[in-house]
Amino acid sequence: MRTLIFCIGVAFSMSASAADHLVTQSSKAFSTKVVQAKIGDTVSFRNDDAFVHNIFSLSDAQSFDLGTFAKGETRKVKMEKEGQVEIECAVHPEMKMVVEVKK
Amino acid sequence: VTSDWIIHRALLVSANALALLAAPGASADSEPVQARGATVFAQYCVLCHGPAGKGDGRAALMQKVPPADLTASALSAEHKRRIVLLGGAGVGRSASMPAWAEVLTEEQIEDVLAYLDSLIGSASATRISGAGSQ
Numbered sequence: 001m002r003t004l005i006f007c008i009g010v011a012f013s014m015s016a017s018a019a020d021h022l023v024t025q026s027s028k029a030f031s032t033k034v035v036q037a038k039i040g041d042t043v044s045f046r047n048d049d050a051f052v053h054n055i056f057s058l059s060d061a062q063s064f065d066l067g068t069f070a071k072g073e074t075r076k077v078k079m080e081k082e083g084q085v086e087i088e089c090a091v092h093p094e095m096k097m098v099v100e101v102k103k
Numbered sequence: 104v105t106s107d108w109i110i111h112r113a114l115l116v117s118a119n120a121l122a123l124l125a126a127p128g129a130s131a132d133s134e135p136v137q138a139r140g141a142t143v144f145a146q147y148c149v150l151c152h153g154p155a156g157k158g159d160g161r162a163a164l165m166q167k168v169p170p171a172d173l174t175a176s177a178l179s180a181e182h183k184r185r186i187v188l189l190g191g192a193g194v195g196r197s198a199s200m201p202a203w204a205e206v207l208t209e210e211q212i213e214d215v216l217a218y219l220d221s222l223i224g225s226a227s228a229t230r231i232s233g234a235g236s237q
Contacts, residue, residue: 051205058161065165068190068201090150090162091201 020044020076023097025053025089030097037079037101045087046074054090061085061101140218143211147203156222168197174222183219187212 018040024031026048035043047053047069055066055075061083066075068091079085079101089095144156151166153159156173163170168191176183185194190202203212 052201054201056162056165058165063165065162065199067198091147091206093146093150 018042021099022046024048025095028092028095030087030095033097035097035099037099039079039082039101039103041101042076042078043099044074044076047071052091053095055087056090057085057087059083059085136214136217137221139211140214140216140221143207143215144218147207148215151199156219166197166199168199170199173219176219176223180216180220184212184216187216 017038019037020042021035021037022044023035024046028049037043045053045055045066048071050071052068052070054068055077057063061081062079062085064077066077069075079099082101082103085099085101087097087099144152145154148156149160150162151158151160151170152173153163153170158170158172160170178186182194186196186200187207188202188204190198191200192198193202207215
């Protein structure tokens with residue numbers, strides 16, 4: 001019973017400390033060029049444009065592909081490692097930003 | 104030299120010029136189209152399809168379905184056009200290929216399709232010359 005309570009407490013404290021950083025995509029631009037996050041934080045990308053966007057990263061720190069998504073949709077990624085995570089949009093190559101992930 | 108003769112010659116020259124421009128594969132017309140298409144390809148397609156169109160772009164490894172090798176594509180021009188316009192999901196293929204109809208202009212799409220045709224031609228030439236050297 002004590003173990004169960006301990007695990008629940010740890011899980012609660014972890015989820016409480018993790019933040020979600022919202023980045024919007026509007027007029028073919030990210031709402032910010034840099035997001036500072038901690039390991040375990042999430043970054044949400046919301047498409048506010050009338051056309052599709054895409055989110056991916058090929059960074060050494062973390063690579064992922066959130067796919068292509070339409071207006072009003074949001075895609076989320078959890079930051080797993082410390083380092084610079086460069087974010088790009090495959091549909092609009094000029095769109096770039098960085099997530100700086102720290103411990 | 105009468106004025107009628109001058110007008111007649113001018114009409115002949117104009118007709119020949121128009122015929123040259125309208126001829127299929129006329130280099131004066133097709134080369135700029137392919138060059139423009141190469142620019143579009145380099146900006147929007149190279150990420151997945153790679154600089155030579157072989158499907159080996161820097162984002163290719165992330166894809167569950169490998170990007171198409173455009174130098175070896177047997178698809179018809181119309182099918183390629185539909186894939187470019189509607190994206191992979193629009194034609195029952197990989198959803199990783201975006202629909203470019205709302206991103207690129209009609210001219211850009213025509214240009215890049217012309218460039219894709221040139222990739223097939225260059226790949227065939229390479230294969231033929233490669234086969235000859237073996």
